[in-house]
Amino acid sequence: MAPSETDRLYYTDCYLREFDARVVEVKAESRGFRVYLDRSAFYPESGGQPADTGTLDGLPVLEVADEGKAVAHVLAKKPENDPVKGKIDWARRFDHMQQHTGQHVLSSAFEKTGGYKTVSFHLGKESSTIDLNSDRIGSRQIEEAVDSANRILFENREVRIFFAPTDAASRMELRKPTSREGDVRLVEIDGFDLSACGGTHVSRTGAVGIITVRKSERIKGLARVEFVCGGRALGKARDDYRFLSGAALQLSTSLENVPSLIQKQSAELRNAQQAKEKLQERVAEYRALELLASATERKGRRIVRAIVSPCDLEDPKLLAHAVVRQGSATALIGLKGEPAGLIFAQSAGGPDDMNAVLRQTVAQVGGKGGGSRDFAQAGGLDNGNLDKALTIAASLLS
Numbered sequence: 001m002a003p004s005e006t007d008r009l010y011y012t013d014c015y016l017r018e019f020d021a022r023v024v025e026v027k028a029e030s031r032g033f034r035v036y037l038d039r040s041a042f043y044p045e046s047g048g049q050p051a052d053t054g055t056l057d058g059l060p061v062l063e064v065a066d067e068g069k070a071v072a073h074v075l076a077k078k079p080e081n082d083p084v085k086g087k088i089d090w091a092r093r094f095d096h097m098q099q100h101t102g103q104h105v106l107s108s109a110f111e112k113t114g115g116y117k118t119v120s121f122h123l124g125k126e127s128s129t130i131d132l133n134s135d136r137i138g139s140r141q142i143e144e145a146v147d148s149a150n151r152i153l154f155e156n157r158e159v160r161i162f163f164a165p166t167d168a169a170s171r172m173e174l175r176k177p178t179s180r181e182g183d184v185r186l187v188e189i190d191g192f193d194l195s196a197c198g199g200t201h202v203s204r205t206g207a208v209g210i211i212t213v214r215k216s217e218r219i220k221g222l223a224r225v226e227f228v229c230g231g232r233a234l235g236k237a238r239d240d241y242r243f244l245s246g247a248a249l250q251l252s253t254s255l256e257n258v259p260s261l262i263q264k265q266s267a268e269l270r271n272a273q274q275a276k277e278k279l280q281e282r283v284a285e286y287r288a289l290e291l292l293a294s295a296t297e298r299k300g301r302r303i304v305r306a307i308v309s310p311c312d313l314e315d316p317k318l319l320a321h322a323v324v325r326q327g328s329a330t331a332l333i334g335l336k337g338e339p340a341g342l343i344f345a346q347s348a349g350g351p352d353d354m355n356a357v358l359r360q361t362v363a364q365v366g367g368k369g370g371g372s373r374d375f376a377q378a379g380g381l382d383n384g385n386l387d388k389a390l391t392i393a394a395s396l397l398s
């Protein structure tokens, strides 16, 4: 048999933090017990708003579930007393009231300023989102709606909650209609919005504080707008200030100069990187000529053997390519490092298979790698084995 209907105290008084209630029924379940009360101020998860947390007789309430007529409180232990004392985690609840009321105001503002309808609402841990029925919403449309919404907060308008029979409610102009049977709970923001809603709200718009948008994105023909209200907006503003002043300190500039200075420095960095790449090419060419001058010769080919240390201006891959570009040559290059590596290359169409030479070499000295017929590389070697590796590789050349 279904538990009897719970009198939802938050329906008429969203500011009720503590209450006494009789225990109507207790059912065992996997996490402990589902406790049913004759009345409760606990908000169950519903309509995009998360459930309240808090305690019943000092026992933490793990979950509050909406079972239609009844509200179930999930507890790990059975309460010993009857009646029980319920306490709502007020900081969390008030935060939800700010976000949820802010959502009504913002959704109505989007509808009034641009005709955009809210198709869904999610109240998240850090921020909330509404999905609007158009993906053609730019920053200008968002600013207009946010300005309009905040004006309604500054005017500190009354937020009224009342009930109306379904047929009467269906004749009203509701921004958000309902499919609920029986009496409909209506939330009215004086002269601005009327919606059917079972959630918890502040009593005047001023208590929402401020509404700010944090992000907007297009999702399958909709616009998802992320926003924060009240205490969350204050927290985000504080975070923003901390991040921005940290960046300003790093750049030795004022807060408002941070974006332009980052842009300028990024351009400088790109130029410096391009200049460095050109220099690396030049250095590789000079170094290749130097190594070729002292290279050994075998059957008309010059064989370069070198062990190089990692260096900003010397790139071993560029060096290998520079060597094999100079006529008929083979480059056997060991790269010092943790771990060390090998690069084997030959001029295009040379007589050996660099991939095979490399694989046979690492089979004897350790490491892992591979490549093509003219270019192969390996890593994961010990520095102490580089010289031996080059000797083995040289002996494998035809």
Ligand SMILES: [Zn+2]
Binding pocket: 100, 101, 104, 187, 197, 198, 199, 200, 201
């Ligand atoms: Zn609501």
